[in-house]
Amino acid sequence: MKLTQTVHVVGGGRFGFGISGSLDCHVYLLNAGSEYILVDPGLGLGDDFSTVLDNIRADGIDPKRIRRMILTHYHCDHIGAAAEARTRLDCEVFSSKLAAPVIRAGDEKAVSLDVARAVGFYPADYHLPPCPVDRELVENDTLQIGDLTLTAFETPGHCDGHLSFLVSGGDRTYLLGADLVFWGGRILLQTIHDCRIPEYAESVFKVEKLEFDALLPGHLQISLQEGKRHILQAAQSFRQLGVPPNLM
Numbered sequence: 001m002k003l004t005q006t007v008h009v010v011g012g013g014r015f016g017f018g019i020s021g022s023l024d025c026h027v028y029l030l031n032a033g034s035e036y037i038l039v040d041p042g043l044g045l046g047d048d049f050s051t052v053l054d055n056i057r058a059d060g061i062d063p064k065r066i067r068r069m070i071l072t073h074y075h076c077d078h079i080g081a082a083a084e085a086r087t088r089l090d091c092e093v094f095s096s097k098l099a100a101p102v103i104r105a106g107d108e109k110a111v112s113l114d115v116a117r118a119v120g121f122y123p124a125d126y127h128l129p130p131c132p133v134d135r136e137l138v139e140n141d142t143l144q145i146g147d148l149t150l151t152a153f154e155t156p157g158h159c160d161g162h163l164s165f166l167v168s169g170g171d172r173t174y175l176l177g178a179d180l181v182f183w184g185g186r187i188l189l190q191t192i193h194d195c196r197i198p199e200y201a202e203s204v205f206k207v208e209k210l211e212f213d214a215l216l217p218g219h220l221q222i223s224l225q226e227g228k229r230h231i232l233q234a235a236q237s238f239r240q241l242g243v244p245p246n247l248m
């Protein structure tokens, strides 16, 4: 589904557009001119990643033009399909330096799959396939890919190793915020080992300093204009020593 000249939404489940597997995060495809960049391929249950590829073809794009895949953070609804996507697309995979060993190992405890499976968020027989990571990113790493410039920011709080990206060079400036902040300034706190409120606040304050037009979150509504207002709302709650409204 073409959102803008630069962004296609090619997957998303019941907290998105309902165009691929029901637990999939928003799966974004960025048009860098000479090639495309896939962002978070979703959970990839069963044949769900084939649906994502069908959505890409339906937008008139040959999946062979996807040369890179960015993984924002290691939660399964974002990266479960990564190994399959890497094999089928033969693309280069990027993640944070901190998330890379976890993703390579398919470390289910580190990604809190053990607890998420126990409460029924994922099917009882679901396992995370390990995925090679080709390049590890740290704060302020800049990727020049075709027409686009992606700058990585370390934004932990929702979980360790979470990255957000400022994307410039397209039809407008985007913040690829993943699970940092959602519509209305909501955040996503969970009782998992690496979810931490003070770090969450620091991450929101960091992103608040960036200039961008559109917010591309990992779930729920997308803002193509004035996307920063959601970050400002979350920052305001944190600044008053409170906690923004939680999605759960």
Ligand SMILES: [Zn+2]
Pocket: 073, 075, 158, 179
């Ligand atoms: Zn997440």
